[in-house]
Amino acid sequence: MFKIIVCIKQVPMVSELPWDSKTGTLKRELAQGMMDPASRRALEAALQIKEDRDDTHITVISMGPAMAREILYEAKALGADTGVLLSDRRMAGADTFLTSFILAEYIKKECPDFDLLLCGSQTSDSETAQVGPQLAGELLIPAMGYVQSIELANGMVRVQRHVDDFMEVLEMDLPGLLTIDQAAFGPRYVALEGIERAFQTDDICVVNAEDLGLDKNFNALKDSPTRIIDVYSPATRKENLVLKGAVKKVVGQLFDDYGKIISGAMGKDLKTHEHEGAK
Numbered sequence: 001m002f003k004i005i006v007c008i009k010q011v012p013m014v015s016e017l018p019w020d021s022k023t024g025t026l027k028r029e030l031a032q033g034m035m036d037p038a039s040r041r042a043l044e045a046a047l048q049i050k051e052d053r054d055d056t057h058i059t060v061i062s063m064g065p066a067m068a069r070e071i072l073y074e075a076k077a078l079g080a081d082t083g084v085l086l087s088d089r090r091m092a093g094a095d096t097f098l099t100s101f102i103l104a105e106y107i108k109k110e111c112p113d114f115d116l117l118l119c120g121s122q123t124s125d126s127e128t129a130q131v132g133p134q135l136a137g138e139l140l141i142p143a144m145g146y147v148q149s150i151e152l153a154n155g156m157v158r159v160q161r162h163v164d165d166f167m168e169v170l171e172m173d174l175p176g177l178l179t180i181d182q183a184a185f186g187p188r189y190v191a192l193e194g195i196e197r198a199f200q201t202d203d204i205c206v207v208n209a210e211d212l213g214l215d216k217n218f219n220a221l222k223d224s225p226t227r228i229i230d231v232y233s234p235a236t237r238k239e240n241l242v243l244k245g246a247v248k249k250v251v252g253q254l255f256d257d258y259g260k261i262i263s264g265a266m267g268k269d270l271k272t273h274e275h276e277g278a279k
């Protein structure tokens with residue numbers, strides 16, 4: 001059996017993001033939830049492997065409030081075999097460090113013999129891109145990020161990923177973790193028969209802090225080592241400036257005063273070009 005675990009997070013619909021400024025967390029209970037688009041691509045990668053290999057078993061795990069159960073049913077409707085919800089008030093408010101820790105505690109305890117662990121590259125609501133790499137750290141397994149294609153052979157995985165202007169081909173021993181690039185593995189639609197299958201049995205496994213054997217004083221909100229201090233929309237400042245004078249003088253002034261901004265926008269180092277021109 002080839003065992004794949006996919007970590008999926010429920011995120012609020014992008015159009016509704018109520019924010020609790022006192023606690024620094026999203027009031028996700030007020031927003032409609034959906035499967036994080038990056039997690040959905042990780043699941044799609046697993047489903048494509050399952051299409052190629054009949055002996056594949058996919059476990060989807062989500063840590064979140066009770067309503068996150070919805071995305072586990074969705075994953076099962078798409079073709080996942082087992083759904084697990086890690087949920088407890090004492091896990092709420094976890095930063096990425098404790099999220100990775102809790103996911104790893106479950107995996108070590110209940111499915112230590114997995115072959116491949118898949119995550120999205122970064123979620124649509126918090127976008128830290130930290131959970132995948134940290135989870136690999138917790139489990140002491142190798143990891144590769146922003147993967148765009150996957151080939152499995154002889155206990156190894158061969159992947160391709162886009163880096164700057166290059167495609168990289170890399171190999172990694174299994175078990176290992178991959179985070180899936182946002183541009184790869186376009187998700188499929190949920191088939192009607194899948195929805196029927198997913199709801200035939202109410203078999204999402206719900207695991208709380210006690211089941212996981214977490215310390216009785218464990219409290220993610222309090223124990224998380226990183227905290228959101230503030231979230232705000234940056235104020236934009238617009239000002240118009242008219243440069244007057246001879247063209248050469250005006251262009252010189254423009255580059256002296258705004259060279260850095262212009263080169264950043266053009267993606268070029270203007271100084272380098274100046275030297276190249278002088279040669």
Ligand SMILES: Cc1cc2nc3c(=O)[nH]c(=O)nc-3n(C[C@H](O)[C@H](O)[C@H](O)COP(=O)(O)OP(=O)(O)OC[C@H]3O[C@@H](n4cnc5c(N)ncnc54)[C@H](O)[C@@H]3O)c2cc1C
Pocket residue numbers: 007008009010025026027028036038039042061062063064065066086087088089091092093094095096099103118119120121122123125126127128129130131132
């Ligand atoms: C009761 C409860 C309430 C919670 N409330 C919130 C909340 O209000 N806001 C919030 O952002 N988070 C909440 N969480 C979840 C947790 O705090 C976040 O998942 C975590 O901080 C992830 O950060 P990120 O989105 O930047 O992950 P990233 O590092 O950007 O995520 C990358 C990938 O890691 C995986 N991943 C990330 N988070 C999870 C997860 N929770 N479960 C499974 N896979 C995951 C996915 O594959 C994802 O695509 C809650 C958890 C619980 C138990």
